[in-house]
Amino acid sequence: MTMAPNKLNSSVNENGSCSPSENGFARSFSLFPAEADHELLQSSIQESDGHLIEFSEALRTVAKALRRAAEGKASAQAEAAEWKRKYELERARNLKLDHKVQSCRVNQGDLDGLKLDSPAKKLVFCDEADELSERCCSRHGICSHEVLRDGNPDSDSKMLRKASFKLSWCSKGEQSDQHKHDIVSFERGNITTAERSSKQISLKWESCPQTVLILTKPNSVSVQMLCAEMTRWLREQKKLNIYVEPRVRKELLNVSSYYSFVETWKDDKEISLLHTKVDLVITLGGDGTVLWAASMFKGPVPPVVPFSLGSLGFMTPFHSEHYREYLESILKGPISITLRHRLICHVVRDAAKSEYETEDPILVLNEVTIDRGISSYLTNLECYCDNSFVTCVQGDGLILSTTSGSTAYSLAAGGSMVHPQVPGILFTPICPHSLSFRPLILPEYVTLRVQIPFNSRSPAWASFDGKDRKQLAPGDALVCSMALWPVPTACQVDSTNDFLRSIHEGLHWNLRKTQSFDGPRDL
Numbered sequence: 316m317t318m319a320p321n322k323l324n325s326s327v328n329e330n331g332s333c334s335p336s337e338n339g340f341a342r343s344f345s346l347f348p349a350e351a352d353h354e355l356l357q358s359s360i361q362e363s364d365g366h367l368i369e370f371s372e373a374l375r376t377v378a379k380a381l382r383r384a385a386e387g388k389a390s391a392q393a394e395a396a397e398w399k400r401k402y403e404l405e406r407a408r409n410l411k412l413d414h415k416v417q418s419c420r421v422n423q424g425d426l427d428g429l430k431l432d433s434p435a436k437k438l439v440f441c442d443e444a445d446e447l448s449e450r451c452c453s454r455h456g457i458c459s460h461e462v463l464r465d466g467n468p469d470s471d472s473k474m475l476r477k478a479s480f481k482l483s484w485c486s487k488g489e490q491s492d493q494h495k496h497d498i499v500s501f502e503r504g505n506i507t508t509a510e511r512s513s514k515q516i517s518l519k520w521e522s523c524p525q526t527v528l529i530l531t532k533p534n535s536v537s538v539q540m541l542c543a544e545m546t547r548w549l550r551e552q553k554k555l556n557i558y559v560e561p562r563v564r565k566e567l568l569n570v571s572s573y574y575s576f577v578e579t580w581k582d583d584k585e586i587s588l589l590h591t592k593v594d595l596v597i598t599l600g601g602d603g604t605v606l607w608a609a610s611m612f613k614g615p616v617p618p619v620v621p622f623s624l625g626s627l628g629f630m631t632p633f634h635s636e637h638y639r640e641y642l643e644s645i646l647k648g649p650i651s652i653t654l655r656h657r658l659i660c661h662v663v664r665d666a667a668k669s670e671y672e673t674e675d676p677i678l679v680l681n682e683v684t685i686d687r688g689i690s691s692y693l694t695n696l697e698c699y700c701d702n703s704f705v706t707c708v709q710g711d712g713l714i715l716s717t718t719s720g721s722t723a724y725s726l727a728a729g730g731s732m733v734h735p736q737v738p739g740i741l742f743t744p745i746c747p748h749s750l751s752f753r754p755l756i757l758p759e760y761v762t763l764r765v766q767i768p769f770n771s772r773s774p775a776w777a778s779f780d781g782k783d784r785k786q787l788a789p790g791d792a793l794v795c796s797m798a799l800w801p802v803p804t805a806c807q808v809d810s811t812n813d814f815l816r817s818i819h820e821g822l823h824w825n826l827r828k829t830q831s832f833d834g835p836r837d838l
């Protein structure tokens with residue numbers, strides 16, 4: 316009996332041997348047909364081929380329709396999540412304003428009786444408070460003029476003022492409030508680009524900073540000692556209010572009860588209001604402490620002064636030995652600032668019952684990675700940019716990185732090193748199973764979506780600045796775009812000098828022995 320080879324997995328060539336076919340669909344026929352049978356067979360093969368082609372066309376159409384449906388659903392969900400976030404922000408802001416108006420309604424008798432512990436602190440009367448809170452609580456800015464009642468119930472209800480500051484472009488090194496016109500202008504039909512300025516951003520205090528938050532790397536004796544010494548100096552020499560994490564306050568009180576003036580918080584709600592109280596954040600640790608500091612602010616971030624007490628120190632330009640000089644100059648201002656843009660990431664679950672059932676967005680300063688986790692299979696990630704299909708990542712995973720994160724995981728995975736002020740999102744595959752998959756740098760205004768296909772062999776895992784891993788099941792998606800609130804980090808010199816220093820000192824970039832002078836040369 317003539318065995319016809321398996322219809323779907325092999326084809327028979329002219330010398331009668333089987334060979335695998337490209338797409339698994341192939342012709343097949345027995346080896347010794349009679350003449351009449353041969354014609355019959357030929358016509359039925361052509362007919363079945365036609366059906367197969369129609370069938371695969373139909374499959375492709377269905378797959379496209381499914382993809383489009385998934386696209387539409389995920390972008391609708393992301394949009395709904397964005398509206399929900401804005402609604403909740405607005406609601407929280409209104410509640411806060413109501414609370415402020417209520418808490419400012421103190422009668423004159425209470426005001427007279429109140430003792431002020433320093434002439435600098437001024438009580439604001441009701442109408443002025445209304446006007447102030449209206450005027451200065453900018454939509455997404457840091458409320459720098461807002462008059463606040465401190466959260467401590469047993470205090471004599473003193474009001475804390477947040478220092479106001481102004482950011483400006485430096486033009487060719489001079490301080491200049493000159494508004495920079497658009498990058499490209501179309502006057503008189505000529506397309507020109509703005510004259511190049513240093514574009515270095517400078518922060519100038521309009522009132523003196525009063526409150527500092529110190530964040531320290533845990534489990535480090537040297538960091539604890541520096542924190543205690545710096546806290547004492549800031550209090551005694553600079554008369555500043557100091558906030559630290561609950562863990563750090565305990566560590567300081569273990570050193571001495573002198574540190575009882577240091578303030579902390581009780582819960583996450585107080586953390587969410589830190590940006591309205593803190594004028595400056597000081598980090599004592601490495602890059603991870605800077606990431607930790609950024610993760611504490613889900614919205615506007617006060618200026619951060621990162622002191623280097625880690626191993627690498629890409630984002631920590633200040634050496635701790637000279638902290639007094641650095642802080643003197645920073646508290647006086649102006650300060651050169653690097654605005655480190657962040658990505659905002661939404662996990663959109665296929666199982667979500669409605670578009671309002673979304674998880675809180677996560678902000679990252681370095682990158683978000685989507686990888687295969689403990690699974691032994693290749694990832695299969697469908698990537699979209701502004702809803703256009705980009706590619707399917709088959710490998711260990713994908714990194715979506717900020718320019719600040721371009722020198723971290725993305726670099727290790729083969730991505731480029733990008734100056735932190737270059738606006739862009741890095742699209743870097745992790746060990747792609749394809750020789751032609753090179754990393755991309757996309758504009759900062761795009762929205763990226765990474766979809767886990769329904770036919771994926773395994774779930775994927777998302778991690779945010781290397782932390783908080785979340786499993787993504789088939790049908791789930793991660794939507795990511797540039798966040799509204801960058802992390803303003805103080806520069807030791809300026810953004811470019813600090814960046815070049817960090818790649819030289821941190822990575823020994825292009826450190827090479829110089830070729831000796833003697834030897835052959837062009838005459």
Ligand SMILES: NC(=O)c1ccc[n+]([C@@H]2O[C@H](COP(=O)([O-])OP(=O)(O)OC[C@H]3O[C@@H](n4cnc5c(N)ncnc54)[C@H](O)[C@@H]3O)[C@@H](O)[C@H]2O)c1
Pocket residue numbers: 601602603604606625626627628629630681682719720721722723724725727779780781
């Ligand atoms: N293979 C890798 O290179 C790899 C793997 C995992 C995580 N990471 C990076 O570690 C970061 C988390 O840092 P961590 O300190 O919390 O964890 P960690 O303590 O494991 O530090 C990882 C290393 O990455 C360095 N690093 C962090 N941010 C950097 C940046 N922006 N530029 C250059 N180097 C940077 C740190 O200095 C540290 O040496 C993640 O965001 C990721 O970028 C890198």
Ligand SMILES: Nc1ncnc2c1ncn2[C@@H]1O[C@H](COP(=O)(O)OP(=O)(O)OP(=O)(O)O)[C@@H](O)[C@H]1O
Pocket residue numbers: 530531532533560600601602603604605606607624625626627628629
């Ligand atoms: N205040 C904090 N509370 C909890 N964890 C923190 C805090 N600060 C830093 N971390 C975590 O501690 C880890 C180490 O911090 P960091 O990276 O600053 O020190 P390092 O690893 O010694 O320095 P480098 O990153 O330069 O190698 C990081 O993973 C970071 O997430």
